[in-house]
Amino acid sequence: MQTRLARLYAKGDLRIEAAEVLEPGPGEVLLKMAAAGICGSDLHYYQDGGFGPVRVREPIIPGHEAAGIVEKAGEGVPLKAGTLVAVNPSQPCGHCEYCQKGMPIHCLEMRFMGSAMRLPHEQGMFREWLVVPAKQCFEAGPETSAAEAACSEPLSVCLHAASRAGEIRGKRVLVTGAGPIGSLMVAVVKHHGAAEIVVTDLADAALERAVAMGATRAVNVSQGAGALAEFEAGKGYFDLVFECSAAAPAIRGAIATVKPRGTIVQVGVSGEVPVPLNAIVAKELHIHGTQRFHEEFATAVALISSRAIDVRPIISHSLPLAQADAAFLLAGDRSAACKVQLTF
Numbered sequence: 227m228q229t230r231l232a233r234l235y236a237k238g239d240l241r242i243e244a245a246e247v248l249e250p251g252p253g254e255v256l257l258k259m260a261a262a263g264i265c266g267s268d269l270h271y272y273q274d275g276g277f278g279p280v281r282v283r284e285p286i287i288p289g290h291e292a293a294g295i296v297e298k299a300g301e302g303v304p305l306k307a308g309t310l311v312a313v314n315p316s317q318p319c320g321h322c323e324y325c326q327k328g329m330p331i332h333c334l335e336m337r338f339m340g341s342a343m344r345l346p347h348e349q350g351m352f353r354e355w356l357v358v359p360a361k362q363c364f365e366a367g368p369e370t371s372a373a374e375a376a377c378s379e380p381l382s383v384c385l386h387a388a389s390r391a392g393e394i395r396g397k398r399v400l401v402t403g404a405g406p407i408g409s410l411m412v413a414v415v416k417h418h419g420a421a422e423i424v425v426t427d428l429a430d431a432a433l434e435r436a437v438a439m440g441a442t443r444a445v446n447v448s449q450g451a452g453a454l455a456e457f458e459a460g461k462g463y464f465d466l467v468f469e470c471s472a473a474a475p476a477i478r479g480a481i482a483t484v485k486p487r488g489t490i491v492q493v494g495v496s497g498e499v500p501v502p503l504n505a506i507v508a509k510e511l512h513i514h515g516t517q518r519f520h521e522e523f524a525t526a527v528a529l530i531s532s533r534a535i536d537v538r539p540i541i542s543h544s545l546p547l548a549q550a551d552a553a554f555l556l557a558g559d560r561s562a563a564c565k566v567q568l569t570f
Contacts, residue, residue, distance in 0.1 A: 231353035232550040232568070235285050237275035240551050247355045250300035255363055257294030257311070257356045259570040260372035261544070264557040265291055265380065266405070268350075271342060272554045278497040282342050289350035289568075290315035290340035293366065293375035303360040310370065311363035312378035312530075313351060314523045315339035330520050331386075338518070354547065354570045364524055367531030373544060373567055374530050377537040380406055380565075381526040382519035384414045387493045389522070390514045391466055395419035400457070400464040401441070402480055403471030403494060404432035406540050406565045409439045411468045411493065413535045416440035424464070426454070426476065429560050438539040447479065457483040461509065464488060472496035481505045491516055540565045 227247045234240050250256045268288040270277035296309045305311065318325050318333035325333050340350020366375040384407060388394060399420045401411050404427035415423050416439070425441040427433050433444035447453040457463040462485040469480045472494030480490050481502055489512040506513065519526075529535040542564040545553040550568060557566040 227355065229353050229355035230547060231287050232289075232547060233285050233287050234271055234282060236282065238272065240272060240554065242548060242550060245353075248357055250298055250303075250357050252301040253303060253360055254300040254357055255296050255303055255305055255311075255360050256298040257313070257358065257363070258297045259292060259294040259351060259354055259356055260310070261376040261567045261569055262289045262292035262351050263376050263380065263406075263565050263567045264288075264553060266407070268340065269554065269557055273558060276342060277495065280341075280343050282347070283345055284347055286340070286342055286347040287349040287352055288340045289352035290338065291376055291379035292351040293372045293378070294356060295372075296363070297355075299360070305360060305363060305365070310366045310372060310375055312366055312375040312523075312527050313339075313356075313358055314362045314364060315351070315379060316518060316520065316523070317359075317362070318520070331518050352547070352550065352568055364527040366527060370531045372569075373541050374537050375527070376567060377410070377541070377565065378523060378526040378530055379519075381410050381414070381530065381535065381537060382522040383407060383493070383516075384410045385522035385525055386519040387411065387468060387491050387516040388414050388418055390516045391468070391489055391491050394466065396421050397465040398422045398463060399424070400467045400480065400483060401425045401436070402467065402469045402476040403427060403473070404429070404436040404441075404444070405470065405560065407493060408432075408468075408470035409436045409540045409564065410535075410537065411470055412436050412441045413439040413537070415468070417529070417535055420466075424457070426479070427471075431561055432564065435539050435542075435564050447475070454479050454483050461486055462488065467491070468493055470494045472499060474499050478502055481509070481511065484509070484511060486510055487512070489514065541567060543567070544569050546570075
């Protein structure tokens with residue numbers, strides 16, 4: 227049996243190819259893939275050949291946010307054929323120092339599908355057929371679409387970011403950057419009971435989606451730093467900031483508008499970015515990093531399945547695998563697209 231797939235060879239060099247698919251072994255399932263989202267890291271691989279120190283050094287199948295339908299289950303797997311599942315791309319080893327300490331996110335031998343961090347690269351899910359361990363498959367609800375289920379991974383990222391922030395209920399919250407992660411961050415913050423959610427971006431289309439996800443106010447900062455002046459008065463307005471853009475102006479704005487001893491959770495990633503350290507020191511700020519997720523994946527699937535968090539407003543485009551190049555180009559146009567997904 228063969229599958230078609232999208233394989234990236236270098237910056238801008240994405241090819242549709244065919245490869246053999248093995249039978250599922252014990253504890254594995256064969257999935258007919260249904261939907262897979264293009265993430266910011268996938269886009270960086272395509273546009274720039276990587277991000278920061280992470281570079282594409284050999285051909286890689288991208289894709290780490292996906293859903294598929296069980297076609298065949300291997301020995302010992304209770305999943306039934308026809309079941310829609312979201313696939314957790316994270317595979318911690320379970321036995322290293324950090325796994326033993328209950329921090330599998332920091333696994334020393336982490337394997338993460340569609341990632342160029344390790345060599346050889348971990349292959350991803352932009353393919354029609356996929357064999358994966360059943361433990362990575364989480365059943366979606368009967369009313370859940372494949373497009374929604376494929377948003378479980380980015381929602382997991384935001385749920386973990388929220389866990390790094392402390393108490394959210396009743397807080398004034400700023401979310402900088404209204405791309406897919408920023409918009410999902412808005413939904414998570416709303417779910418946690420924030421009193422006020424202000425979101426910033428450079429694109430009106432992105433801000434409109436963030437409002438649909440629960441933001442109480444949207445601010446276009448394309449006119450410069452003055453757009454946030456009202457929030458800088460009195461040493462700051464916000465209790466908590468989720469910085470989702472990794473853009474230097476947004477980071478400066480976050481530091482300027484958060485209250486003394488407030489918290490900034492850095493969600494967005496980039497290369498080297500200048501940071502005003504003096505302001506962080508003077509305000510005695512709490513700065514928290516956040517990456518990936520673990521137990522939050524199951525929570526994300528449940529929240530999507532119940533529509534306690536409705537991810538549909540961020541899904542802007544769906545294109546077939548054969549149009550993968552066009553999908554990547556579209557995903558790079560923030561004035562037109564939010565979450566672009568491939569369908570199979």
